[in-house]
Amino acid sequence: DQQVKQNSPSLSVQEGRISILNCDYTNSMFDYFLWYKKYPAEGPTFLISISSIKDKNEDGRFTVFLNKSAKHLSLHIVPSQPGDSAVYFCAASAMEGAQKLVFGQGTRLTINP
Amino acid sequence: DAMVIQNPRYQVTQFGKPVTLSCSQTLNHNVMYWYQQKSSQAPKLLFHYYDKDFNNEADTPDNFQSRRPNTSFCFLDIRSPGLGDAAMYLCATSKELAGLNEQFFGPGTRLTVL
Numbered sequence: 001d002q003q004v005k006q007n008s009p010s011l012s013v014q015e016g017r018i019s020i021l022n023c024d025y026t027n028s029m030f031d032y033f034l035w036y037k038k039y040p041a042e043g044p045t046f047l048i049s050i051s052s053i054k055d056k057n058e059d060g061r062f063t064v065f066l067n068k069s070a071k072h073l074s075l076h077i078v079p080s081q082p083g084d085s086a087v088y089f090c091a092a093s094a095m096e097g098a099q100k101l102v103f104g105q106g107t108r109l110t111i112n113p
Numbered sequence: 114d115a116m117v118i119q120n121p122r123y124q125v126t127q128f129g130k131p132v133t134l135s136c137s138q139t140l141n142h143n144v145m146y147w148y149q150q151k152s153s154q155a156p157k158l159l160f161h162y163y164d165k166d167f168n169n170e171a172d173t174p175d176n177f178q179s180r181r182p183n184t185s186f187c188f189l190d191i192r193s194p195g196l197g198d199a200a201m202y203l204c205a206t207s208k209e210l211a212g213l214n215e216q217f218f219g220p221g222t223r224l225t226v227l
Binding site: 002004009034036041042043044045046049089100101102103104105106 | 117119122153154155156157158161170203205215216217218219220221
C-alpha cells in the first residue's frame with residue numbers, strides 16, 4: 001500500500017527549460033508535503049515544503065503546487081540547471097500526532113546542457 | 114559544520130552474520146530515525162527514537178534492533194542478515210517529532226549480504 005507515489009522514475013530536461021516533477025498521495029490525513037533532493041553518495045536534503053492551507057509555495061527557482069482535491073502535488077524548477085540533476089523524493093506527513101514522513105520512490109532528473 | 118555521520122559507508126557481511134551500522138549527529142536533535150531504502154524504492158522507516166523512547170514501526174522485522182546510548186549516537190543492529198536485507202540504510206535526525214520538523218539525513222550505509 002503505497003501512500004505516496006511518484007509515477008515517473010526518470011525525467012530528462014534541457015538546460016534552461018522548466019522541469020516538472022509530479023507526486024500523488026492517497027491518505028487524506030496528510031497535510032504537510034516536502035520535497036527532498038538527493039545527489040549520488042549523499043543523503044537526501046530538504047528542498048521545499050508546503051502545508052495544506054496553501055496551494056503554492058515558491059523559493060527562488062523552485063515552486064511547489066498542491067491540488068488537495070486531486071491529492072496531487074508538483075515541483076517546478078525554472079530555469080533548470082545542470083546542478084539540478086539529482087533524484088527528487090516527494091514526502092508527506094500529518095502535522096498533528098507526530099506522524100512519520102512517508103516517501104515516494106523518487107524521480108531521477110537529468111538536465112542536459 | 115553540524116551534521117549527521119554514518120559509518121561505515123559500505124558494509125559487506127555474510128548471510129546470518131550479525132552486523133551493526135552506526136550513526137552520529139552533532140545537531141543535538143531529539144529524534145533519530147533509521148530508514149531502509151532498496152533500489153528504486155521509497156525510503157522505508159524502520160524505527161525512531163525520541164530521546165530515549167524507542168518506537169518501532171509495526172512492519173519492521175524482529176531481526177532489526179536499535180540502540181541509542183546517548184543523544185549523539187544511534188546504532189542499527191541486524192541480528193541475522195538475509196539476502197533481502199541488502200539495501201541502503203539511512204539515518205536521519207529532527208529537532209522534534211511533529212510533521213513540520215525537517216529531517217536531516219546522513220549519507221547512508223550501503224549493506225551487501227553475501
